[in-house]
Amino acid sequence: MALVNLKQILLETRTKKYAVPSVGADNHVLFEAVLRQAEEENKPVILMIPGFLVKDMDPRFFEYARLRIIQSPVPVCLHLDHAASYEECMNGIKYGFSSVMIDGSSLPFKENVALTKRVVEAARPCGISVEAEIGHVAGGEGNDNDGNEVDVNAFTDPAEAKEFVELTHVDALAIAFGTVHGVYKGVPELKLELLDKIRALVDIPIVMHGGSGLSDEDFQNAVAHGISKINFCTGLFLSTTEAARAAIEEHNNKMQLPAVLGVINQAARKEIAHLFEVYNTQPVALADIAHK
Numbered sequence: 001m002a003l004v005n006l007k008q009i010l011l012e013t014r015t016k017k018y019a020v021p022s023v024g025a026d027n028h029v030l031f032e033a034v035l036r037q038a039e040e041e042n043k044p045v046i047l048m049i050p051g052f053l054v055k056d057m058d059p060r061f062f063e064y065a066r067l068r069i070i071q072s073p074v075p076v077c078l079h080l081d082h083a084a085s086y087e088e089c090m091n092g093i094k095y096g097f098s099s100v101m102i103d104g105s106s107l108p109f110k111e112n113v114a115l116t117k118r119v120v121e122a123a124r125p126c127g128i129s130v131e132a133e134i135g136h137v138a139g140g141e142g143n144d145n146d147g148n149e150v151d152v153n154a155f156t157d158p159a160e161a162k163e164f165v166e167l168t169h170v171d172a173l174a175i176a177f178g179t180v181h182g183v184y185k186g187v188p189e190l191k192l193e194l195l196d197k198i199r200a201l202v203d204i205p206i207v208m209h210g211g212s213g214l215s216d217e218d219f220q221n222a223v224a225h226g227i228s229k230i231n232f233c234t235g236l237f238l239s240t241t242e243a244a245r246a247a248i249e250e251h252n253n254k255m256q257l258p259a260v261l262g263v264i265n266q267a268a269r270k271e272i273a274h275l276f277e278v279y280n281t282q283p284v285a286l287a288d289i290a291h292k
């Protein structure tokens with residue numbers, strides 16, 4: 001069975017110095033495109049759906065997602081991204097996600113700890129991994145076309161990150177060190193020395209949110225300095241939309257939906273292939289991680 005949790009899929013990232021892409025796939029077209037590219041290249045991948053969308057989705061989509069992943073030859077984590085509450089996390093577990101992110105990053109430290117602990121206590125006995133966030137990555141989730149500015153005041157404090165991990169026992173930690181959600185406003189500047197400090201104090205995989213708008217070099221630096229998981233949504237949504245728009249124009253606005261979806265599929269696969277290359281994503285043997 002290829003469905004694994006976050007702890008398992010990120011197990012070898014730090015020793016082998018690579019990251020696993022975590023890609024927004026809340027619909028069949030993107031879900032299949034991402035998974036097929038991973039299968040073609042024999043690479044692990046994380047497919048994620050944001051918490052706020054889950055309540056309005058047909059639960060049968062999650063059944064399809066689970067079944068599709070279970071039959072896949074590559075390790076895949078089905079991750080609930082940015083759940084805002086304990087209840088949203090429990091909903092994700094009910095629907096079969098193998099991993100959840102509880103985002104208490106806008107709460108005071110103690111409340112974030114308490115909420116995260118509660119989710120870990122419920123999820124761990126089910127084999128579900130938990131990601132949390134300390135510090136706050138600016139910008140709303142989803143498609144933000146106008147751009148977001150970085151919030152320097154909300155960068156992760158290394159000592160707080162250490163204490164947070166010790167208190168909550170989370171499996172992965174999202175930190176703020178210079179990225180934003182959605183489209184980047186201005187030129188991105190990653191604080192790699194801050195990442196180094198956090199990496200030195202925290203012994204679990206570190207997650208970067210807000211990858212859209214960064215250069216290949218930014219990604220390579222982030223991976224070299226110890227990032228294990230990189231969330232990538234807006235960039236994929238924008239590039240696939242642009243590919244569809246360009247194709248429709250090329251055909252003098254005479255293109256039908258199945259052909260447009262084909263263009264989107266190809267554009268998404270190309271983007272994922274690029275992410276695998278830039279993140280240095282390495283094949284993972286299921287047998288090596290399945291029982292960890």
Ligand SMILES: [Zn+2]
Pocket residue numbers: 082137141181209210231
């Ligand atoms: Zn995020």
